[in-house]
Amino acid sequence: MKTYQVVLISMSGVRVYNQKLLELGLTLPGFVDRSKVIASLPSLALLTLAAHTSEHWEVVYRELDQYTSTDIDNIISLSPDLVAFSSLTARINETYKLCGQFKSAGIKTVIGGLHVSALPEEGMQYADSIIQGEGEKTWERLLKDFENNQLKPIYSSFTNKQDVFQLSESKIPRYELLDISKYNRLTIQTTRGCPLHCSFCAASRTISSYKKKPIERIEQELNRIFEVWNRPFIELADDNTFVDKAWSKDLLTMFAKYNMKWFTETDISLAYDDELLESLARSNCAQVLIGFEASSSKALNGIDNRNWKYKQFEHYLEAIDKIQSYGISVNGCFILGFDNDTTETFNETAAFIKESNLSEVQITLLTPFPKTSLYDQLKKENRLLTDQFWDKCTLFDVNYIPKNFTVEELENNFQYLMKEVYASANVKERKNKFKETLKNKINSQHGHASNDHEIINL
Numbered sequence: 001m002k003t004y005q006v007v008l009i010s011m012s013g014v015r016v017y018n019q020k021l022l023e024l025g026l027t028l029p030g031f032v033d034r035s036k037v038i039a040s041l042p043s044l045a046l047l048t049l050a051a052h053t054s055e056h057w058e059v060v061y062r063e064l065d066q067y068t069s070t071d072i073d074n075i076i077s078l079s080p081d082l083v084a085f086s087s088l089t090a091r092i093n094e095t096y097k098l099c100g101q102f103k104s105a106g107i108k109t110v111i112g113g114l115h116v117s118a119l120p121e122e123g124m125q126y127a128d129s130i131i132q133g134e135g136e137k138t139w140e141r142l143l144k145d146f147e148n149n150q151l152k153p154i155y156s157s158f159t160n161k162q163d164v165f166q167l168s169e170s171k172i173p174r175y176e177l178l179d180i181s182k183y184n185r186l187t188i189q190t191t192r193g194c195p196l197h198c199s200f201c202a203a204s205r206t207i208s209s210y211k212k213k214p215i216e217r218i219e220q221e222l223n224r225i226f227e228v229w230n231r232p233f234i235e236l237a238d239d240n241t242f243v244d245k246a247w248s249k250d251l252l253t254m255f256a257k258y259n260m261k262w263f264t265e266t267d268i269s270l271a272y273d274d275e276l277l278e279s280l281a282r283s284n285c286a287q288v289l290i291g292f293e294a295s296s297s298k299a300l301n302g303i304d305n306r307n308w309k310y311k312q313f314e315h316y317l318e319a320i321d322k323i324q325s326y327g328i329s330v331n332g333c334f335i336l337g338f339d340n341d342t343t344e345t346f347n348e349t350a351a352f353i354k355e356s357n358l359s360e361v362q363i364t365l366l367t368p369f370p371k372t373s374l375y376d377q378l379k380k381e382n383r384l385l386t387d388q389f390w391d392k393c394t395l396f397d398v399n400y401i402p403k404n405f406t407v408e409e410l411e412n413n414f415q416y417l418m419k420e421v422y423a424s425a426n427v428k429e430r431k432n433k434f435k436e437t438l439k440n441k442i443n444s445q446h447g448h449a450s451n452d453h454e455i456i457n458l
Contacts (some may be wrong), residue, residue, distance in 0.1 A: 004147070005058040006082040007075055008050060009098075010043035011091035013065035016396045021415055044187040044237045045086045045113070045135065047173035052136045054143060061177040064098075072098065076105045082146060084110040085127075089202070089369055089393040092116075096126040103128070108151065110142065114202055115390070117158075118371035124153050133157030133207055134165040157208075167192065167213040172224045185233040185263075188221045189213065190251060194239040196267070197305040198291075199377070200335065202369030203239045210243065215250050222258060233286075236264035245273055252279035261286040268292075268312055271319035277326045287329040287360065292316055295352035299340045320356050327441045329359040329434055336414055337366035339403040346413045350420045359434035361421050364395040365414055 016022045043063070050059045062075065075083065083102045087095040092115045099109040112131035116123035123130040129151055131138050138155035141163070145151050157163040175186060193210035194203065225232050241264045242248040255262065256279070266288050270276060280288075294300050297313040304310075312319075320330050334349055353361050368375040368384065378384050383401040385392075392399040402410045420426065 001056050002147075003056050003058065004082070004143075005060065005078065005080040006053065006084060006143075007060045007062060007078065007080045008043075008046040009075075009083060009085045010046055010061075010063045011085060011087040011095050012041075012043070012063045014088075014090045014394050015391065016394050017392060018397050018411060021396055021411070021418065024415060024418055040183060041185065041187055041235065042178055042183060043086050044173060044189060046084075047175060047177060048171070048189075049084070049112075049135055049139050050174040050177060051171035052139050054140075057143065059174065059177065061174075072101060076102065076107070080107055082108050082110060082143075084112065086113045087111060087115060088113060089115040089390045092123075092390050096123075099126045108146065112139075114207065115370065117207060118202070118369070120154055120156070128153070130154045131156075132159075134163065136165045136169070136171075137163040165208075167211055168217065170213055170217050170221075172221050175225055175228055178228075180229050185235045186225055186229065187235050187237045188218065188225070189237040190218050190264075191238045191241055191243070195243055196240065196308060197373070198293075198303055198309075199373040200303075200366060200368070201239075202372050210240075212244060212247050215247075215254055218251065219254055222255075222260075226258070232260050234260055234262040236262065238264055240266055242266045242270050242276065245276055249276060249279050252276070252283040252285075255283040255285075260284065263287045263289070265289045265291075267309075268315060268319040271315070271322045277323065277328075280328055281326040285328050287331055288323065289331040289333060289362070291333045293333065293335050294338065295334065295345070295349040296340075299338045299345070301340075303338075317356055320358055324357065324359060324434065324437050325441065327438050331360035331362060332356065332358040333362045333364070335364055335366050336417065337398070337402055337405075337410055341402075342404050343409075343413055346417045350417060353421060354426075357430075357433055357437075359430050359437075361430070363414075363417060363421055365398060365410070366400075367393055367395050368400055369393055 046061060050061065053059055060078065060080070064071065085095050085098070095111060099111070102109050108129070109127045110129045110131065111123050111127040112135050116127075116130045117132045120130045120132045129142060130153065131142065132154060134157040138157055138160075142151070142155050155163070157165065173188075178186075191210065191212050193208045194201070195210045222234075225234070241251075261284055263286055268290055270280070270288065270290075291309075293303060293309060297310055300310040300313055301307065302310070320332065323330050332353070334353070336346065336349065349363070366374070368378045370390075375384075378400050385399050385401065385407070389399040398407045398410050401407070405413070
């Protein structure tokens with residue numbers, strides 16, 4: 001059988017364009033630490049596609065953050081049959097440009113990911129083929145069509161229901177393609193999608209409805225990771241892991257068997273289930289990231305299709321304290337720039353963060369990613385700064401007209417909040433408070449903490 005080669009390219013990392021914010025970030029340890037973690041994560045999507053690639057295809061994996069023309073020439077020198085990109089919106093223009101270079105060298109190009117899933121017609125102007133939606137089945141079909149000289153311009157799980165993927169059919173991502181020494185953590189996915197429909201969210205809901213992977217499949221993936229890394233830190237590539245509480249408890253029972261620390265994203269309903277929190281503590285979960293989004297209930301009104309987060313606001317502080325009392329750090333996420341926000345909102349957010357005792361904090365600017373409800377609203381109101389602002393979809397650049405600020409005023413207020421939240425003294429205070437929580441945990445009524453607890457910079 002004829003053999004082929006495909007180069008899978010992750011367009012990793014993000015460029016921030018606000019120069020003042022960029023310069024400020026270099027001096028803020030709490031912000032820089034988390035940014036480095038995110039930038040260093042391998043592309044689970046591409047490692048998964050590699051697992052769904054036939055054996056007669058050789059797979060080469062590359063990450064392009066800061067790259068030179070020599071890096072591109074080296075890929076071209078391999079003379080691959082296909083180059084396939086995974087790219088977020090912020091790096092899509094670079095991806096389109098690279099497609100042109102590879103096509104000029106006679107190499108067929110493919111793009112998948114959130115951006116081209118939202119705007120496939122745009123992507124088809126640059127790549128030979130686009131994968132819209134879930135990629136596992138469409139990728140297998142795409143490769144067969146390529147072998148038969150029948151490559152189609154688009155493969156979509158949105159329009160072809162036969163390409164909708166069941167997580168029970170998951171194959172183990174090809175972690176062995178990675179140079180493990182370059183990473184401080186690896187990713188697995190236990191759930192896909194999220195039942196909440198937040199207006200600004202461009203995460204995997206765009207790709208798939210909410211679904212859970214069978215526990216035994218997840219265990220197989222963990223076993224493979226332990227074959228290449230004996231004491232890993234695992235980051236779950238989930239948008240909302242603990243939606244199904246019964247399934248989650250089974251997951252955590254399995255996780256507890258492994259000598260690992262791990263991190264995931266969820267919502268505050270986690271705090272309402274004592275048994276789940278007990279299981280989470282036993283499983284050595286280091287941190288959960290929760291999207292609180294705002295420091296006032298007013299900003300949360302209408303943020304999701306069920307107004308669920310608005311209804312939870314009164315429980316925020318109690319929920320944070322309860323989760324952290326189990327020795328689990330909470331990374332609270334806040335978005336600035338909602339239509340209800342004023343200059344005072346930034347002071348309120350700083351005060352709320354301090355009062356909340358959160359151990360870690362992530363603040364970002366409201367960003368209208370293409371085809372989200374927020375994007376459609378702002379486009380209808382003629383409030384997008386430009387029609388094509390993809391490189392500014394960094395979460396730290398303003399790309400729309402705020403309601404109660406000029407663009408510059410919103411940027412300046414955000415810079416103030418960055419200085420406040422990530423100032424060394426405040427970062428240290430948050431960490432010290434959490435250390436004290438861990439000490440108290442040892443002799444607390446929960447009884448599941450041990451001296452093995454670690455403070456981990458996430």
